[in-house]
Amino acid sequence: MRFGVVSLFPEMVGTIGEFGVVGRAQKRDLIKLDIENPRNHTSDVHRTVDDRPYGGGPGMVMKFEPVAAALASVQGKMPEGSPIVYLSPQGQMFDQAMAKRFAKLPGLVLLAGRYEGIDERLIESHIEEEVSLGDFVLSGGEIAAMAVIDAVVRLLPGVLGDDESAVQDSFMDGLLDHPHYTRPEEVEGRRVPEVLMSGDHAAIARWREKQALGRSYLRRPDLLDKLDLNDEQRMLLDEFLKEQSQ
Ligand code: 4FM
DSSP states (O other), X not given: OEXXXXXXXXXXXXXXXXXXXXXXXXXXXXXXXXXXXXXXXXXXXXXXXXXXXXXXXSSOEEOHHHHHHHHHHHHTTSOTTOOEEEEEEEEEEOOHHHHHHHHTSSEEEEEOOOTTOBOHHHHHHHOSEEEEXXXXXXXXXXXXXXXXXXXXXXXXXXXXXXXXXXXXXXXHTSSOOOOOOOSOSEETTEEOOGGGGSOOHHHHHHHHHHHHHHHHHHHOHHHHHTSOOOHHHHHHHHHHHHHHTO
């Protein structure tokens, strides 16, 4: 899959390809990352990418032409059917379902803004989707674009090893993850739950699903509302809640 990013801080975005899962995917040519700086698409001596807002007020706005030219340049390298996504708090909420949808595309272009915003006419003429990571305000779209790339790349075939993929499955059935433990058996008087050391794989799977259901119920009831729990899962959640109140 190909990723294009338009950003005034290309070095910042480039670090996404230096580490971990995304770094490995890039080294193995499973993804290609093209980053374009609107500043390289200016024609004035000051290489101006921002200007004062019409109507007045504080802050600056990213100019139409350099961003449009950077987008055109990056789109020229992308396969047909690679939408342009703008990251902003005004966008549709990003979630795992959206990551899965993006992972089916041949390519994705991400526009990371800076300052108070981009000229609205860019959104009208160039942007297919406006996407938000959540109800908070970042200083620019770069970290959001990097988060989207990370979430999408780990869904691409062949990117995660078999072990990592198995871990992912549990998270992707719409529930929060279960708790994790590693050695030693006891730290500061806190012991690892006995079942995890029993070697009984069925019991362990059952305990983990119970924990995932219970934590989702307590912390993110909105997630459970979206699911249609089967009889077994309802029983596990019931057990969890009884054990909670003991
Ligand atoms: C976006 C700053 C555009 C400047 C931002 C411009 C954000 C979010 C966010 C900040 N992006 N989810 N929340 N962006 O805060 O995606 Cl021009």
